[in-house]
Amino acid sequence: MEFTDQLQRAFTLEKTPKRIISLVPSQTELLYDLGLEDAVVGITKFCVHPYHFKSTKTVVGGTKNIKLEKIKALQPDIILCNKEENTQEIVETLEKICPVHVSDIKTIDDTLEMISQYGNMFKCNTKAAKINQKIQFHLKDFQAFVKxxxxxxxxxxxxxxxxxxxxxxxxxxxxxxxxxxxxxxxxxxxxxxxxxxxxxxxxxxxxxxxxxxxxxxxxxxxxxxxxxxxxxxxxxxxxxxxxxxxxxxxxxxxxxxxxxxxxx
CATH class of the missing domain: 3.40.50.1980 (Nitrogenase molybdenum iron protein domain)
Incomplete structure (x- = not known):
């Protein structure tokens, strides 16, 4: 299956990922809310939500300083990064292990796109769509509030x-x-x-x-x-x-x- 991340980088997944490493705190929280807790195997020390992940998942370093051997040992199917949080050098190093998805978030529309991409990659389109609908609903309500x-x-x-x-x-x-x-x-x-x-x-x-x-x-x-x-x-x-x-x-x-x- 062919996919594209938010930097328009193409990558291939042979199957739906069952072992996910997230190097971005807000994306770790999103994975949990998408119902993917069991698939998450590695997180950073800054991934503080949900709180219990610190005791149930393997911490593989920070967002800028990763522990490569720990990551390799987890045998991930995919690693989730972000253009701002993680360096290009980290992304290029990790691509030697498995496919890497890089998000690039500057706006709410970028966020909605990323959530949809996760829905496609992880076969949770319905949950991703529900989260996007909630965001759009609250956004519209807030825009009326601040008008x-x-x-x-x-x-x-x-x-x-x-x-x-x-x-x-x-x-x-x-x-x-x-x-x-x-x-x-x-x-x-x-x-x-x-x-x-x-x-x-x-x-x-x-x-x-x-x-x-x-x-x-x-x-x-x-x-x-x-x-x-x-x-x-x-x-x-x-x-x-x-x-x-x-x-x-x-x-x-x-x-x-x-x-x-x-x-x-």
Whole structure:
């Protein structure tokens, strides 16, 4: 059977995969929600959902540092990667073991496409379609919810030392726009290093968001930022809802509604 991933790379599967390794946390969660728990044999140390996978699946390293011998020993039928999470070198190394599917997610449409591809590859089209329908339903409902909400300027930080923000062509930026947040760093590259002393000159945001991942921001960091922002409100946000794609989107829009109510 011939398949194509989201980088338009063709690969062949001789049979429906029964031994899957996922090197992407949000895609691991999706596999569980597709009913493929028994087929998942390997995950990364960052695959924290569902929680019990840490004790029932083999951890094969991180997203950037894999344990190749562990992966080989699991004899996978397919390995699931992502263009942003995993390097090209990792993908090329893994292709010597078995077929590799690489996702490339910048928008919700990309997510829907990936879920459909998984449905085809793993013979779970009905469950994949149901998840996509739920995402589309909640998206339409949320778009109606934010229709009359005015745009607010935002800075979304993902790291400190150096300070780094989410910028253009990222899934985070796509979701910020859906939420009626105008990203002041949208023109600065994908994940720009920024100087917080210049934040007012850069765009003077109404809201500063400190993500729960990948950096563990604390109150002291909000205070540090507060020295340079003017009227901005600094809030802590759940980074999983802004950066995880797949089935996480089913729950994300309710979170975004609650976020807007917090900001009222």
């Amino acid at each position: 009359d909400i005015p745009l607010q300027k935002v800075a979304y930080f993902i790291w400190r030392k150096p300070w780094m923000a989410a910028g253009k062509d990222t899934f985070i930026n796509h979701l910020l726009a859906l939420c009626k947040f105008e990203n002041i760093y949208e023109s600065h590259g994908r994940y720009p290093e920024v100087t917080i002393e210049n934040i007012r000159e850069e765009g003077d945001p109404d809201i500063v968001m400190l993500s729960s991942e990948p950096y563990p921001f604390k109150e002291e960091h909000a205070f540090e930022l507060g020295r340079y922002t003017h009227h901005a409100k600094t809030i802590f946000v759940d980074g999983e809802y802004f950066s995880w794609y797949g089935s996480r989107l089913v729950k994300a829009f309710d979170y975004f509604k609650k976020l807007h109510k917090r900001l009222e």
